[in-house]
Amino acid sequence: MSAQWIDGKKISGEIREEIKQEVARLKERGIRPGLAVVLVGDDPASQVYVRNKARTCEELGFYSEVHRLPAETSQAELLELVARLNGQDNVHGILVQLPLPKHIEEKAVIDAIAVEKDVDGFHPVSVGNMVIGDDALLPCTPAGVIELLKRSGLSAAGKHAVVIGRSNIVGKPVSLLLQREHATVTMCHSRTPNLPELARQADIIVAAVGVPKLVKADWVKPGAVVIDVGVNRLPDGKLCGDVDFDEVAKVAGWITPVPGGVGPMTITMLMKNTLKAALAKADQA
Numbered sequence: 286m287s288a289q290w291i292d293g294k295k296i297s298g299e300i301r302e303e304i305k306q307e308v309a310r311l312k313e314r315g316i317r318p319g320l321a322v323v324l325v326g327d328d329p330a331s332q333v334y335v336r337n338k339a340r341t342c343e344e345l346g347f348y349s350e351v352h353r354l355p356a357e358t359s360q361a362e363l364l365e366l367v368a369r370l371n372g373q374d375n376v377h378g379i380l381v382q383l384p385l386p387k388h389i390e391e392k393a394v395i396d397a398i399a400v401e402k403d404v405d406g407f408h409p410v411s412v413g414n415m416v417i418g419d420d421a422l423l424p425c426t427p428a429g430v431i432e433l434l435k436r437s438g439l440s441a442a443g444k445h446a447v448v449i450g451r452s453n454i455v456g457k458p459v460s461l462l463l464q465r466e467h468a469t470v471t472m473c474h475s476r477t478p479n480l481p482e483l484a485r486q487a488d489i490i491v492a493a494v495g496v497p498k499l500v501k502a503d504w505v506k507p508g509a510v511v512i513d514v515g516v517n518r519l520p521d522g523k524l525c526g527d528v529d530f531d532e533v534a535k536v537a538g539w540i541t542p543v544p545g546g547v548g549p550m551t552i553t554m555l556m557k558n559t560l561k562a563a564l565a566k567a568d569q570a
């Protein structure tokens with residue numbers, strides 16, 4: 286038997302349609318969600334991400350502005366721009382594309398973004414609110430993972446989820462969000478000695494590691510749900526995830542492909558956060 290694919294492109298498309306409808310309703314109230322994206326330097330991958338974000342804004346009817354700053358921009362200059370965007374009424378979300386050049390302290394920049402405009406969900410206050418279960422703008426990739434499960438009709442309640450990876454942007458928040466969905470979560474990382482054994486106990490595996498094809502077929506319980514966050518470039522230029530897809534798909538019940546699984550959800554959840562921030566501001570007025 287072969288696993289059912291969780292089609293991130295299709296699910297992402299459905300959410301984008303819902304966002305478009307909400308944008309149309311907001312338009313009648315004279316409100317247009319706005320996203321500002323800031324890119325410092327000329328990292329080629331970051332340039333692609335920023336272009337995609339601007340294009341998605343256009344597709345969904347958002348206002349967007351992109352600030353492309355030279356690599357030698359000082360931290361003070363960047364903080365000045367963030368402060369200006371914090372005060373701008375037509376901007377509901379601010380995203381500073383990471384990584385930043387080495388001479389700029391990322392934490393100082395993230396901390397400077399107004400919490401209500403923190404659409405990446407990386408500000409310490411956003412993270413704290415997420416931990417205690419208060420309303421927060423959630424980090425996009427982890428929120429996308431939860432949305433994929435929900436929209437595939439896969440409840441995490443009472444399930445054992447094994448998350449591989451403990452980064453601040455994926456592993457940690459996805460573990461917390463799964464726990465919030467009432468899963469029992471085991472968080473694994475590079476020092477976990479018995480990873481295959483733990484993974485085999487999982488009803489849901491989330492791999493967010495950055496090691497191509499780490500998760501093998503004999504790590505997976507038959508019928509388990511396997512969510513692959515990894516995006517790795519192989520020597521032949523092809524993309525692959527952290528899961529040995531062809532082999533694992535023979536054992537798992539559900540699986541996300543790479544590309545076309547978690548990837549398309551990240552920008553969509555960014556747009557959803559920007560919409561949420563715009564709605565929150567409109568409701569305040």
Ligand code: NAD
Pocket residue numbers: 426449450451452453454455456473474475476477480493494495496499514515516517547548551
């Ligand atoms: P990271 O390097 O910050 O963290 C990797 C984590 O994996 C660490 O916690 C580390 O302890 C753990 N790890 C490393 N080697 C391990 C091993 N052999 N066994 C078990 N654990 C191990 O990476 P990240 O930012 O969390 O990203 C993880 C992957 O997800 C990368 O491939 C990245 O490209 C991808 N990613 C995809 C999206 C998306 O939108 N699809 C978004 C963010 C990250």
